[in-house]
Amino acid sequence: MEALEQQARSTGVYTGQGAASLVNQACEKARTPDPENIGITAVESLDAYIEITRTGSSGEPARDLMPLYKLGFPILCPEQVSTLERVIRGDVPFGSGTFEIGAGPEQVKPGTYRTTRRSVEDCYWERTRADGEIIQNKLVTHAKRLTVTIKPTDGSFTSERCGTWEAVH
Known part of the structure; x- marks a missing residue:
């Protein structure tokens, strides 16, 4: 010491x-x-x-x-x-919430992410532009695992009831 x-x-x-x-x-x-x-x-x-x-x-x-x-x-x-x-x-898993895309604190880095649960139910996620317009979204009633690619041009990513997302390497 x-x-x-x-x-x-x-x-x-x-x-x-x-x-x-x-x-x-x-x-x-x-x-x-x-x-x-x-x-x-x-x-x-x-x-x-x-x-x-x-x-x-x-x-x-x-x-x-x-x-x-x-x-x-x-x-x-x-x-x-x-x-x-x-x-x-910045390889930190994240859960429910709305996150701006970037490299700073409380932001999600662009990249491909997947859920960590064995199965996902009633999960909603969306990618939006900086002005809030939805680029892509899904409501998933049931899936074994989900994968989403967040692009550097995205403004934010929202996830509800999907569990934890981790970066895919």
Whole structure:
């Protein structure tokens, strides 16, 4: 832990105290997703935690700890490096809601996605243009699995009762 503290200071990645503690907290979020959110993946848990620390909460200043996590994960939780890499790439599963298309926080990256459930019932999804006009939509009463391709020119993607969508690689 002290080695990480020294390395963080010497590289300028994090000059304050408690670098190892900050990385440990992120490692724990990746190891043990929030038990109150049953079904949440390690990637979703870590992504949410990083977003909270990035934006700050209850009056705290925003801070980008990603360079510290990149430095510290291989040292303190090497088994979770792939989880961190997925978050960095934006390869984060998402569920119900309406999401703008893009690469920022709370956005869905263009690409092909599929549902993770063994079967889907009463699922509605739609792709829209930036002006809200529907490009494509479907109401699926039952399917084993669904696949949708979201294009870079799409404005948003809406999903209701479809479960979780994950990127297809």
